Amino acid sequence: MHLAAFLNAGPQGTVGWRHPTASPAFLSAGHYAGIARTLEGAGFDLAFVPDSLAVPRSLGNSFDPAVQWGTGTPRMDPIPVVTIMAAATTHLGVAATSSTGYQEPYHVARTFGSLDHLTGGRAGWNVVTSFQHAEAQNFGQDRLPDRATRYERAEEFLEVTTRLWDSWSDDAVVGDKISGVFGRPDQVEAIDHRGTHFTVQGPLGVPRPPQGYPVIIQAGASPAGRDFAARWADVIFCSHESLDSAVDFYRDIKARVAARGRDPQQVRVLPAATTVVGADHAEAVAKHAAFADLVTPEAGLSRMAYHVNVDLTRYDLDGPLPSLDEVGVEGHYREIVEFAQREKLTIREIGRWYGARTEGDMVGSASEIADTMEQWLSAGAADGFMVQATHVPDAFEDFAAQVVPELRRRGLVRDEYVGTTLRENLGLSRPERGEWRHRAASTAAASAAS
Template identity: 40%
Template sequence: MAKEMHLIGYCCATPTWHHNGSWRHFESDALDALDPQRYENIARILERGKFDGMFFVDVQMIEEVFGGNFNANLHQPGQTWLLDPMQLLATIARVTSRLGLAATMSTSLYPPFHIAKAFASLDHISGGRAGWNVVTSANDNEAKNFGFERLLEKSLRYDQGDEVLEATHALWDSWEADAFILDRENAIYADPSKVHHVNYRGKYVSTRGPLTTPRCPQGSPVIMQAGASDRGREFAGRWAEVIFAIHSSKKHMKAFYDDVKSRVVKHGRDPSHCAILPSVDVIIGETETIAREKADYLNSLVSPELGVAGISNSIGVDLSNYPLDKPLEDMEITQGPRGMLDVILQGSEGKTLRDAGRAWGVSQMNPQLVGTPKTVADHMQDLFEGEACDGFIVCPSLTPSSYVQFVDGVVPELQRRGIFRTDYKGLTFRDHLRS
């Protein structure tokens, strides 16, 4: 049986996602961003397309690195505000039956017990479709919103993350699979001998257990992760079942793929149990000309200045005092997350900060695939069969129409080529990823 690619839809519970000008387009649903029906509609589209799942990005602050305030991100909708994705996914679970449902939660801010209970509950509510996108926070303003003065030193955050993963897995395992007896006649609801204290104590976190939520259908949620630094890749090699990657070329995708797969093997895991999915932004047209015209118009709505503010927020460095026409190679930036900074600087020769801001505003440095269903499928197939990825995180340039066009055009093309499922083969998120 031929290997089939995996597809996961990218979502944010906020007006715009990667494309900072899309909210101005007449087809956009961005003005309905507070309405849960917006996200339920997107989920139904993705499930109709047999996607493995959808996941929500989340942060715990309004960005204000650029210029030392949040003006740029509120004047136009950059990363402005966010609804809580866990509550949205609970509503989405009721209008879908197969689609995996993942949300972001930080190991730097939330205690293991809270994380374990939240995702075990979502897994029960969805019938085994929960996923956790694991992040380590990078901005002290997030810490301050949770009552801490600052985050741990950058070099220690993944150490803390390892402990949180160890503790949450111990909590999920604190109920054995057959703990429930449910014997009305003999008045035995559960076997207490199959529910256990955890008594986990690490350097950064501790938890007593047992979890107050019984063992969930999958045993534990699917673990997603997006670290690009060396330490982040090592963390992924140990824990991740899905990796959200950002790379601008096949060469960089392939190098990342080979490196992370080798780390998965080093940790004694099956490399097929870790799906590496680079993010792609898509614009589909009936012809190449129509697709290009759609992209040109949509991209004309982008604000380069807001894009620079987005870069500032991403790397944690205020770029407001740099001239927009300053060449990138002349900018000495040593702060910020190294992995993301490397992505931004890929192919930076001859580019200015304005160019980088425009590129960020269009797709946050993700490849923007523009073409017919056939040519977009050609590109995806080339990367997939070239072992540069196991599938894709699909980010719509315009919601919901980009998803509709992808599902109605590209998905059937991939199915005809035998490289994407025609129907779900299992019930859970993990089933989809391993089938």
């Protein structure tokens, strides 16, 4: 079972900052270094920091911090944050989000290539296409491009980025002081890419990363997102309202990976797991109830509106959730619809639930949480979990101190790190130089078939 941690570079979750024991130091380096050491002590493979390129105005066009902090605002740049976390540890992988919509391939290739070198091969890139119109409005656009255009750009973005990482061979740098030979110029080449969205000459100014490519993470849940992940992703982050929907997703994504000519065992699927652990079930339920009491309806609705990219105040909040045609994060929308139809709640009630929800039904004793994780693993719903905390650092510390020993007792989590790179610890092979050709070819074949 692989373990990753999901944490914001700012306040945690909807109202995690309000928790009595939550650290207020989320703008300090020591805050993230301490969390990183906790995660490494528990044998986590990875710490993953999401990002958004705007302060959302998801609910009623409001900047009210009491509302918008439900969306994880403010957010610092994740790159320096994960760099600090890597510097505080030896084995923990670190991943940051960067958007294909509002970055350029050369910037991303250089940033994550540099991070991979500086961390000794522990870097990961979470690829997003952006889903908020507020992000577009910070980069000269009134609205996001449509989903098809965003993924078309992302496909080309990944091809260019991986080609730039491959523009140096693994042994291009010689560094022979006696002969004065620094490198082999015949092992470094321009990429001369001219496409629909990008024109990039190359080569990259950074030698090939230690991992070949930093670990690529993706979380698309729409059909286009799943196909994109099947071609490019090493790790797929997802979120589900039920075990059944998780199993369906797992089977679908593994089949798509195989259809693209890749080995399904070389892609890790990590569903979200928001854990609340207590000495027994009753204590855990009480802890979660106390947390849920901190969630105002506005904060929960703001988080939900942020994820679906729809201002919910245009509807009757005391009526049912209408069908929404164009949504931001389709996976979260499907979870909301599944829950709303089952429980028959109003929009306001759904928001209250959404602000305090625990993905994966992970509220209980350490043994109960381990039971649920083992069940998901055995059912073919997961290769591990993206553990989310209601508040930090305590929720991560509780998981590390109580749940991880139980998982280790069952032989589900390793006692020590087995590799030096993130790919090695995830059990993923290192891409050969030129791997981009195979993945880009699967993209072209899929486009021709459609």
